[in-house]
Amino acid sequence: MILIDTHTHIYDHQFSLDRNETVQRALEAGVKMMLLPNVDASTIAPMLELHEKFRDCTRVMMGLQPEEVKEDYKAVLSQMEKELGDVSPVSRVHYVGVGEVGLDFYWDSTFEKQQLDAFEIQLDWAKQLGLPLSIHCRNAFEKMVKIIEKKQDGGLRGVMHCFTGTEEEAKVYLSLGFHLGLGGVTTYKNCSVKDFLPMLPLDRIVLETDAPYLAPVPCRGKRNEPAFLVHTAQRIADILQIPVEELADATTKNVQLLFGL
Ligand SMILES: [Zn+2]
Numbered sequence: 093m094i095l096i097d098t099h100t101h102i103y104d105h106q107f108s109l110d111r112n113e114t115v116q117r118a119l120e121a122g123v124k125m126m127l128l129p130n131v132d133a134s135t136i137a138p139m140l141e142l143h144e145k146f147r148d149c150t151r152v153m154m155g156l157q158p159e160e161v162k163e164d165y166k167a168v169l170s171q172m173e174k175e176l177g178d179v180s181p182v183s184r185v186h187y188v189g190v191g192e193v194g195l196d197f198y199w200d201s202t203f204e205k206q207q208l209d210a211f212e213i214q215l216d217w218a219k220q221l222g223l224p225l226s227i228h229c230r231n232a233f234e235k236m237v238k239i240i241e242k243k244q245d246g247g248l249r250g251v252m253h254c255f256t257g258t259e260e261e262a263k264v265y266l267s268l269g270f271h272l273g274l275g276g277v278t279t280y281k282n283c284s285v286k287d288f289l290p291m292l293p294l295d296r297i298v299l300e301t302d303a304p305y306l307a308p309v310p311c312r313g314k315r316n317e318p319a320f321l322v323h324t325a326q327r328i329a330d331i332l333q334i335p336v337e338e339l340a341d342a343t344t345k346n347v348q349l350l351f352g353l
Pocket of ligand 1: 099101129192302
């Protein structure tokens with residue numbers, strides 16, 4: 093069984109004491125590939141360092157996470173754009189996606205205008221470079237859909253990461269050409285996604301941990317890590333009443349097609 097964790101931050105300082113072991117545990121659990129989305133300017137170096145060390149089982153994305161969009165976002169974005177666009181032969185890094193990007197008005201909307209602008213700019217990068225996106229959306233569904241609808245010309249694709257919305261919201265994202273990223277939250281009792289999971293097309297679902305956050309049951313409350321993806325996969329397979337190997341095959345194929353792996 094081969095699983096791919098499509099969204100994991102194991103370059104985070106929470107793994108500084110056992111990062112190598114974390115990767116080993118993932119590989120032993122069958123999580124053979126880990127996609128690393130960037131967060132802000134400070135995470136680029138540790139992310140690339142990890143990728144350099146584990147080139148066979150990690151891939152990187154570049155983007156500015158919405159909660160990190162501040163007054164200086166334009167300068168940060170221009171640094172990231174340079175990094176992303178460096179396709180010179182000496183560049184050892186090949187970015188497989190733009191992420192994580194998006195909108196988040198959960199804690200506050202102080203930088204709403206800046207978030208909207210940063211998101212649009214990064215959607216344009218994805219279109220220009222033909223790369224898929226990893227999109228973060230919290231308390232921003234209407235605005236998110238409005239922007240994607242405006243920008244979608246057939247060239248936008250990617251994952252709505254950590255999808256926890258309603259069936260109607262799922263349908264909107266699917267109709268806009270996006271995949272749904274399901275993570276640990278899907279295993280929580282109060283998550284309603286499992287009620288309509290069997291109605292979702294299996295070829296549009298991918299799996300993720302969002303480590304170190306949102307560990308699945310039975311690890312809920314602990315630091316999350318890619319190896320825990322097997323719990324999420326098993327739970328989703330149980331809901332769909334299919335063997336976990338079948339879910340693993342399907343979701344792995346989806347990721348390979350979407351991210352060109
Ligand atoms: Zn994330």
